[in-house]
Amino acid sequence: MRSIDLSTVAWRKSSYSNPDGGQCVEVSDDIATVVPVRDSKAPHGPVLMFRADGWASFVAAVKAGRLTS
Secondary structure, three states, X not given: OOOOOOOOOOOEEOOOOOOOXXXXXXXXXXXXXXXXXXXXXXXXXXXXXXXXXXXXXXXXXXHOOXXXX
């Protein structure tokens, strides 16, 4: 996989994140083919990269309540 420069992407916190500062996820919509995801408490830590279509399917499943713990 080629290297992707994430130094200039805009990050947004998930609306499902805990408002108390715990369990916060940030994503970027700046890259058309992939969605970078990171822990907002560790902005310089590792980033997970998902294909955009796979991420869209995951988000749709969460919104529809199809994922259970």
